[in-house]
Amino acid sequence: MKKTAILFIVFFFVTLISNAQINLKPLESGVGAETNTYYKDINNVLNGFEGTYEYNGPDFYFKIKLVKTTMKARSVYWLDMLEGTYQYVKNGIDANYLNIPFHNNNNNARIMINRIRKIDDGLQYFCPNCLTEKWIEGSIKDYVHNRLAILYIAKRIVNGEEGLQLGFLFPLEGQNVNDPEPAPAHLPSGEFFVKKIN
Amino acid sequence: MKIKSIKFLDKILICVLIIMYSCHQDDSYYHTEKDFSTEVRVRKITFNDIIYKPEHSRVQRYVLEFKNNVSKIRSQNTQGKFVYNEDYDFYIDEENGLFIEKEDYYSYTFRVKRPQSEEKLENVVFASKPEGGFETTIITYDITYDELEQYGIHEIQNRDVKYYSYDYQSREFLPSLVCVEVWTFQDAQYPINEGNVTGGPIVYEGWSLLTMDCTWVGGGAGSGGNGTSSGGNGTSSGGNGTSSGGSSGGGGSSNNSGGSTSNNNPPKIITTPIGKPENSPDPCPSLTRLLNPDEQNLQHYIDELAILHQQNIGNEVSYSFSKEKTGWDDENNRYTFNNYNAHYNIGTDISVGITGGFSNSGPIYYSSIHLHTKLHGAAGSIFSWGDIKYLKELYDSLKAPQDYVVLNNDISTLVFVPDPLNTNNYNVYALAVNNFTHLMNEINNEFENPKWSDFSDERERTLKINDYYGTKYEENKDNLEAYFLNKFSNYGISLFKLEGNQWKKLLLSSDGQSITKKTCN
Numbered sequence: 001m002k003k004t005a006i007l008f009i010v011f012f013f014v015t016l017i018s019n020a021q022i023n024l025k026p027l028e029s030g031v032g033a034e035t036n037t038y039y040k041d042i043n044n045v046l047n048g049f050e051g052t053y054e055y056n057g058p059d060f061y062f063k064i065k066l067v068k069t070t071m072k073a074r075s076v077y078w079l080d081m082l083e084g085t086y087q088y089v090k091n092g093i094d095a096n097y098l099n100i101p102f103h104n105n106n107n108n109a110r111i112m113i114n115r116i117r118k119i120d121d122g123l124q125y126f127c128p129n130c131l132t133e134k135w136i137e138g139s140i141k142d143y144v145h146n147r148l149a150i151l152y153i154a155k156r157i158v159n160g161e162e163g164l165q166l167g168f169l170f171p172l173e174g175q176n177v178n179d180p181e182p183a184p185a186h187l188p189s190g191e192f193f194v195k196k197i198n
Numbered sequence: 199m200k201i202k203s204i205k206f207l208d209k210i211l212i213c214v215l216i217i218m219y220s221c222h223q224d225d226s227y228y229h230t231e232k233d234f235s236t237e238v239r240v241r242k243i244t245f246n247d248i249i250y251k252p253e254h255s256r257v258q259r260y261v262l263e264f265k266n267n268v269s270k271i272r273s274q275n276t277q278g279k280f281v282y283n284e285d286y287d288f289y290i291d292e293e294n295g296l297f298i299e300k301e302d303y304y305s306y307t308f309r310v311k312r313p314q315s316e317e318k319l320e321n322v323v324f325a326s327k328p329e330g331g332f333e334t335t336i337i338t339y340d341i342t343y344d345e346l347e348q349y350g351i352h353e354i355q356n357r358d359v360k361y362y363s364y365d366y367q368s369r370e371f372l373p374s375l376v377c378v379e380v381w382t383f384q385d386a387q388y389p390i391n392e393g394n395v396t397g398g399p400i401v402y403e404g405w406s407l408l409t410m411d412c413t414w415v416g417g418g419a420g421s422g423g424n425g426t427s428s429g430g431n432g433t434s435s436g437g438n439g440t441s442s443g444g445s446s447g448g449g450g451s452s453n454n455s456g457g458s459t460s461n462n463n464p465p466k467i468i469t470t471p472i473g474k475p476e477n478s479p480d481p482c483p484s485l486t487r488l489l490n491p492d493e494q495n496l497q498h499y500i501d502e503l504a505i506l507h508q509q510n511i512g513n514e515v516s517y518s519f520s521k522e523k524t525g526w527d528d529e530n531n532r533y534t535f536n537n538y539n540a541h542y543n544i545g546t547d548i549s550v551g552i553t554g555g556f557s558n559s560g561p562i563y564y565s566s567i568h569l570h571t572k573l574h575g576a577a578g579s580i581f582s583w584g585d586i587k588y589l590k591e592l593y594d595s596l597k598a599p600q601d602y603v604v605l606n607n608d609i610s611t612l613v614f615v616p617d618p619l620n621t622n623n624y625n626v627y628a629l630a631v632n633n634f635t636h637l638m639n640e641i642n643n644e645f646e647n648p649k650w651s652d653f654s655d656e657r658e659r660t661l662k663i664n665d666y667y668g669t670k671y672e673e674n675k676d677n678l679e680a681y682f683l684n685k686f687s688n689y690g691i692s693l694f695k696l697e698g699n700q701w702k703k704l705l706l707s708s709d710g711q712s713i714t715k716k717t718c719n
Binding site: 029030031032033035074075076077108115117121122125126139141147148150152167169170171172173174175176177189190191 | 510512513514515516543553554560561563568571572573574575576584588591592595621648649650651652653655657658661664665666668669670672673
């Protein structure tokens with residue numbers, strides 16, 4: 001009994017100290033990258049985007065898988081986020097990372113989502129036909145030609161089928177006139193709908 | 199049309215040439231006048247030029263060693279392990295130096311800034327010695343930048359000037375006897391960073407000597423006074439004698455004007471005071487020229503972007519501005535250009551970016567405007583951190599000296615952004631460099647911040663930093679311009695906003711919470 005009491009007291013103080021050291025902030029307020037801070041998806045917004053989705057059209061095939069990770073450790077902080085991977089097939093090039101672990105050699109996931117956006121924060125410009133719910137933003141890597149795109153995601157229903165509207169935005173980069181122009185991105189640009197398959 | 203910045207620089211470049219002759223070998227002094235107007239070459243220089251250009255290899259060791267020693271001194275002071283001349287806890291404006299060449303003589307002058315002192319004019323000079331090597335001297339002018347602007351460069355004559363000779367072995371500032379000649383430069387029409395004083399298209403009226411005096415330079419921490427020189431070798435502190443025939447380069451001090459002439463070709467230090475405001479590029483003339491319908495015709499591209507903005511374009515687009523050198527305009531003392539063009543890029547899978555840079559055989563891409571889409575929301579309602587980083591890279595690739603075709607104040611980046619409070623409206627901002635060293639340091643500091651260490655890929659890291667600041671922009675969207683100026687106040691950049699058909703420089707008010715606007719004339 002005495003031993004249990006001691007263990008309880010120790011556990012209590014460890015918990016107290018741990019809580020005292022980590023600041024908890026809502027992910028929806030943005031990741032400020034502050035030391036010893038946990039940016040938590042308090043309202044579980046990210047959960048609603050988890051799953052596997054695909055687009056199978058005449059121009060290309062795209063499949064995306066999104067999984068929520070909680071308390072992901074970063075250099076000086078933690079956060080909840082969606083991590084993901086994808087398969088993109090176009091012009092005979094099959095960029096398929098679905099069966100490769102998200103993380104290898106300390107690389108980050110190919111898809112990282114940790115920004116939750118409000119309904120009135122530009123959703124009407126991105127996807128006026130999407131569900132009026134919070135939407136999300138992150139990044140997606142193009143390994144074929146080493147590019148990086150901003151990835152916008154909002155929930156949408158098309159012909160009664162649940163899915164996501166994806167938007168790819170490639171930020172402009174500085175290009176010195178004397179250097180050879182980098183290869184264009186392999187990933188698609190613009191927006192398209194992926195239906196949920198799993 | 200005269201360039202306003204040039205006229206402003208003109209004030210400071212009514213230069214005083216201070217020629218200090220070390221007179222260690224005998225007690226004889228001389229007072230004579232020389233005319234260097236056809237012999238002296240003055241060019242702008244940076245630390246990077248010294249480090250990377252072979253023609254300056256002779257001074258590399260001295261500059262780098264001095265810089266490192268200063269850094270160590272600062273570090274040691276911070277740790278409290280080594281008490282040493284706290285007054286010398288300074289940093290150097292590595293970007294806006296002047297290189298002076300006269301026959302076999304060379305000097306390199308840079309502005310010195312102390313972190314917690316009033317803004318007094320202070321320079322460090324690396325000057326070649328006839329026997330080889332370089333002599334390093336700190337020159338402290340007892341005049342603030344405000345006073346300099348108010349009274350003019352000639353006011354230096356009425357002020358105290360202190361000289362500190364730096365000894366590389368002891369890392370101390372030791373006493374030495376110097377003779378000082380004060381030279382003024384008459385009616386400089388074009389800034390020194392525009393090329394050589396002699397030769398080329400630059401027209402200078404010429405140098406003229408004001409006074410020459412000799413003085414003992416005090417050594418030691420901060421004393422630096424100028425005492426009476428009696429051929430002795432003691433350190434004087436603080437004493438400031440009067441100078442016959444006018445004070446010497448300020449200096450006052452013990453003078454022994456007149457008399458004998460030098461016959462041993464003593465080592466010389468030639469320098470010109472470098473003041474901060476006068477050396478800050480003024481982008482206003484160039485930004486205004488961007489609007490000229492006969493030149494870059496910026497409004498046309500803004501109108502194009504406004505259409506895309508109203509169409510809710512989902513990708514960033516840019517127009518990169520270029521021009522080609524055609525000749526020299528004697529009347530206005532600047533290169534002339536034609537073939538003003540704009541290269542269109544859209545950030546899709548077709549092309550990648552904003553073109554910038556300099557090519558000897560082709561157009562010069564010196565500025566650009568790009569559009570942030572409404573998708574960014576308030577996070578995209580002003581320059582992203584990556585945009586600032588881009589400006590640094592553009593400036594680095596274009597900055598003078600590079601045949602001086604592109605002036606530093608020509609280099610800018612513009613952005614077309616949704617208004618943070620009503621994204622259907624838009625704003626146009628311009629960003630220019632006023633201190634490249636600061637910009638480079640701050641960009642590097644942020645990029646290397648350990649909190650971004652999880653992102654080894656440059657693009658990924660830049661995007662994450664953009665996200666970070668984007669979040670802050672959203673939080674401060676009610677007062678975004680002030681937030682931006684506050685946040686990047688140490689970045690050595692200037693922010694301008696286009697209102698109507700006029701550029702306005704945005705400045706942070708003294709309260710740090712609001713902005714004031716200064717119209718570009």
